[in-house]
Amino acid sequence: MIPILAAALVFSAAQAQALAYAYQVGGRDLAGIVYQESTGCARIRGKLDPRAIGCGQLHQETADAACGCATTRQALELNWRYNIRLAARILAACQAEFGEAGGITCYWLGAPAARTKTRFYLEHSPYLRQIRRRERELDDLPLSED
Numbered sequence: 001m002i003p004i005l006a007a008a009l010v011f012s013a014a015q016a017q018a019l020a021y022a023y024q025v026g027g028r029d030l031a032g033i034v035y036q037e038s039t040g041c042a043r044i045r046g047k048l049d050p051r052a053i054g055c056g057q058l059h060q061e062t063a064d065a066a067c068g069c070a071t072t073r074q075a076l077e078l079n080w081r082y083n084i085r086l087a088a089r090i091l092a093a094c095q096a097e098f099g100e101a102g103g104i105t106c107y108w109l110g111a112p113a114a115r116t117k118t119r120f121y122l123e124h125s126p127y128l129r130q131i132r133r134r135e136r137e138l139d140d141l142p143l144s145e146d
Contacts, residue, residue, distance in 0.1 A: 011039075011040060014040075014041075015039060015040035015041055016040065017040075018034065018040040018041070018055055018080050018084065019031055019034055019035060019040040019138065021080075021081060021084055022034040022040075022055070022084050022087075022088075023138075025084060025085060025088045026084070026087065026088035026091055026092070028135050028138075028139075029091060029095075029100070029103075029104055029131065029135070030084070030087060030088050030091055031135070031138055032104075032131040032132070032134040032135035032138065033056065033087065033091065033104070033107060033131055033134075034055050034056060034084065034087070035134040035135075035137070035138060036130055036131055036134045037052075037055070037056060037057035038054065038055050038056070038057055040055065041055070044057075045077075053073060053076040053077055053083070054076045054077050054080060054083035055080050055083045055084050055087065056083050056084060056086065056087025056090070058076055058083060058086060058087060058090070059110075060073060060076070062090060062110065063076055063083075063086050066086045066089040066090050066093075067086055067089075071086075087107075090107060091103060091104070091107050093111070094106030094107050094111060094114065097111065097114075098114060098122055099122075099123070101122070101123045101128055102114070102119065102122035102123050104127065104128050104131050105117070105121070105122045105123075105125040105127055105128050106122065108125070108127040109127075
């Protein structure tokens, strides 16, 4: 089953497709991250961080580590499915190390920085609160399996 967001008035068809794909490959947490980071737009470049690329707002070196290969900025920008799959790998690795909530903060900070934070911070960060808010907003959208 692939949930499709029926949100034509809120998101373009491409954005809805990207958010639905994020939900399919990484669940509610990844869909919330993709919504927060890029509003489902695969070609967006980071506003605050110019190194952030695509739907998952990945850094090149993080993407390289997640795939175990050399990625290109162009591939991360143009292939939104590839970007989301790498984001799902990164989130899964973070959640395996820091737990479900802490893993979301780890996704934002990066694992090395997350290791310097307290468990309390990881599980109560401002970023985690933003993602939870985005998840609730997505929950309010009608889903269909068409």
